[in-house]
Amino acid sequence: MAIDELEKKLRPPEIHLKPYPPKMIKLANGSIMVVREAKREEVGVLLGTVYPLLGVPKDFYDIVAARMYAEILGWFRYRVANEFVIVGAIDGVIAGIVTSRHVDDKLGMSLHTLTVDRGLRIGAQLFAAKMEHHIDILGEDEVWIVAESPIGFKRWMIEYELEDRSAGFPGIRHELGGVPTYALTRKLWEKHKPNKCTGTRPVPADVLAKADKLKMPNEYVQIPGFKRGK
Amino acid sequence: MAARVGIVGIGHIKFGNLSEYDLVDIMAYTATDALIDAGILEDRRVIDQVFVANMGGGIINHQTGIASALVSRLDLEPTPAELVENGPASGASAVKLGWMAIASGMADVVMVVGGETMRKVTGWLATDFVATLLHPEAEYNMGLTLPSFAGMFTRLYMERYGITERDLALVAVKDHENAAKNKYAHVQEPCTIEAIHDSPDAHVINNYVAEPLRIYSMCPVSDGAATVILVNMDSPKAAKFNKKPIRIAGIGSATDTHCVHNRKDPLVLEAVRLSAERAYAMAGVKPQDISFAELHDPFVILEIAISEEVGFFPRGKSVEAIRRGETRINGRLPINTSGGLKAKGHPVGATGVSQVVELVRQLRGKAEQGRQVKDPHYGMAVNFGGFGNNVVTVICAKE
Numbered sequence: 001m002a003i004d005e006l007e008k009k010l011r012p013p014e015i016h017l018k019p020y021p022p023k024m025i026k027l028a029n030g031s032i033m034v035v036r037e038a039k040r041e042e043v044g045v046l047l048g049t050v051y052p053l054l055g056v057p058k059d060f061y062d063i064v065a066a067r068m069y070a071e072i073l074g075w076f077r078y079r080v081a082n083e084f085v086i087v088g089a090i091d092g093v094i095a096g097i098v099t100s101r102h103v104d105d106k107l108g109m110s111l112h113t114l115t116v117d118r119g120l121r122i123g124a125q126l127f128a129a130k131m132e133h134h135i136d137i138l139g140e141d142e143v144w145i146v147a148e149s150p151i152g153f154k155r156w157m158i159e160y161e162l163e164d165r166s167a168g169f170p171g172i173r174h175e176l177g178g179v180p181t182y183a184l185t186r187k188l189w190e191k192h193k194p195n196k197c198t199g200t201r202p203v204p205a206d207v208l209a210k211a212d213k214l215k216m217p218n219e220y221v222q223i224p225g226f227k228r229g230k
Numbered sequence: 231m232a233a234r235v236g237i238v239g240i241g242h243i244k245f246g247n248l249s250e251y252d253l254v255d256i257m258a259y260t261a262t263d264a265l266i267d268a269g270i271l272e273d274r275r276v277i278d279q280v281f282v283a284n285m286g287g288g289i290i291n292h293q294t295g296i297a298s299a300l301v302s303r304l305d306l307e308p309t310p311a312e313l314v315e316n317g318p319a320s321g322a323s324a325v326k327l328g329w330m331a332i333a334s335g336m337a338d339v340v341m342v343v344g345g346e347t348m349r350k351v352t353g354w355l356a357t358d359f360v361a362t363l364l365h366p367e368a369e370y371n372m373g374l375t376l377p378s379f380a381g382m383f384t385r386l387y388m389e390r391y392g393i394t395e396r397d398l399a400l401v402a403v404k405d406h407e408n409a410a411k412n413k414y415a416h417v418q419e420p421c422t423i424e425a426i427h428d429s430p431d432a433h434v435i436n437n438y439v440a441e442p443l444r445i446y447s448m449c450p451v452s453d454g455a456a457t458v459i460l461v462n463m464d465s466p467k468a469a470k471f472n473k474k475p476i477r478i479a480g481i482g483s484a485t486d487t488h489c490v491h492n493r494k495d496p497l498v499l500e501a502v503r504l505s506a507e508r509a510y511a512m513a514g515v516k517p518q519d520i521s522f523a524e525l526h527d528p529f530v531i532l533e534i535a536i537s538e539e540v541g542f543f544p545r546g547k548s549v550e551a552i553r554r555g556e557t558r559i560n561g562r563l564p565i566n567t568s569g570g571l572k573a574k575g576h577p578v579g580a581t582g583v584s585q586v587v588e589l590v591r592q593l594r595g596k597a598e599q600g601r602q603v604k605d606p607h608y609g610m611a612v613n614f615g616g617f618g619n620n621v622v623t624v625i626c627a628k629e
Contacts, residue, residue, distance in 0.1 A: 028436065
């Protein structure tokens with residue numbers, strides 16, 4: 001995209017973010033998931049992965065997919081400040097995606113967690129990776145989080161014992177809207193990290209190479225009968 | 231002499247999250263499946279009696295009178311129909327009542343349907359609903375749930391018999407291996423011992439739920455239904471069916487104290503032992519005659535404990551067989567060939583019927599490739615209600 005003067009005015013100010021160091025996790029079925037930061041040039045494969053889930057109302061996939069689609073597009077088109085996208089890939093095939101935003105040195109704004117390959121707790125691992133990036137890598141003091149599905153509420157609000165900040169509304173208001181805002185503080189993160197966050201670093205070159213070129217899944221358990229390209 | 235009772239029709243729906251469907255719909259689905267299997271879909275009024283097993287329709291689905299609703303859905307009126315509620319052993323209890331109805335001469339053909347839809351509510355509510363079977367003051371009001379009971383039971387078992395968390399994980403790996411080949415199982419994803427126990431990631435991938443129980447030590451919350459059709463093998467009506475009957479050779483049941491703390495030894499599952507002994511006696515067989523077994527394992531420790539209580543292994547010794555792979559499909563005594571409750575799923579009212587469906591499928595030699603036990607003759611199912619306070623054992627035989 002040519003960056004003319006007007007385009008420059010449309011873009012938010014950016015802070016250079018420390019990169020998320022890749023890691024690998026052995027999943028229950030024995031497969032290896034590489035968790036790494038997505039690159040801007042991978043936007044096509046990311047959007048292509050999310051798109052089929054726009055029509056899946058079960059477990060609120062539709063709203064999560066629609067919002068994540070917009071967030072990835074906003075990141076690609078420089079319309080969201082300091083956003084990052086982390087992807088989990090098994091043999092290069094995208095198994096899950098998380099989106100989030102660095103607000104400032106003290107605050108992170110968790111956006112969405114989308115599990116594509118279900119049944120292996122991939123969403124839980126990617127959410128933990130997102131929190132790891134916010135607090136351990138970017139050094140934020142806390143992350144604001146909302147849930148749009150009961151599964152998310154259980155996984156984040158309950159299991160991480162997030163602080164309920166909804167009493168502070170409208171002063172405390174997550175960017176995703178008026179849904180109740182919860183916070184993962186550094187103290188809570190340190191408490192739960194040992195049982196929630198895992199992975200091995202550095203990732204061996206041959207394993208990382210498999211995740212170098214991301215691929216869209218050909219099938220989705222959420223969409224029976226779906227075959228990509230048909 | 232009681233009539234010989236055989237199973238001539240089976241039906242099963244894939245267990246899982248079926249929350250968009252009505253409870254009676256999924257029961258009717260499997261009932262129809264069984265009618266087709268038995269070859270009497272058009273001729274279904276030959277059925278003299280329907281028993282329906284369900285534990286939580288009134289609590290979870292806000293629906294009662296389920297047996298009447300199902301009969302109507304199947305266009306089977308005025309066939310008599312009753313609901314059987316016996317906790318997680320409701321399914322096998324319904325099979326037992328079906329057997330009794332035929333053995334007593336009251337009926338020649340009986341349909342037994344078990345079903346449950348637990349995913350319409352959150353996991354917490356589903357856990358709470360199952361916990362209503364505990365003693366209201368001494369257990370439930372103290373905050374006990376079935377997972378917490380199983381956690382304490384497991385801890386004691388480990389301390390007394392030297393069972394390790396790795397042994398528990400080996401049971402899960404075996405169950406998932408079987409479920410991965412069972413098209414009706416809820417969780418058709420295999421797991422590896424390295425990933426869920428040995429790897430540095432295992433403590434997070436397979437996290438504690440009720441220590442020492444981890445997520446791979448427990449069954450998922452499932453919806454599902456299953457149906458069997460029983461017939462008096464000595465009746466002229468038996469000729470109507472297109473499947474050779476699988477005979478119910480033995481049925482036994484027993485109860486134990488409601489409160490677990492009233493038992494002399496909390497690790498002794500007296501009702502399991504008695505129900506199995508009664509079933510063996512009726513069938514005229516011994517533990518060593520059993521070719522394979524479906525054992526009620528919502529928590530993997532129960533597969534271990536039940537396998538010892540029914541006499542397959544000396545107490546505390548089953549893990550040696552597990553470590554040697556003897557309970558796998560090609561082992562000396564395959565256990566939970568369906569994947570068990572652990573991986574096939576545990577829609578409570580359906581479970582006992584589903585176990586019997588698996589016995590029939592194996593004894594017919596019709597299990598999926600890689601899951602078929604070699605030349606089985608006797609299959610045994612143990613359906614366990616409460617924390618062992620109401621247990622039903624069924625032994626089926628290939629004629």
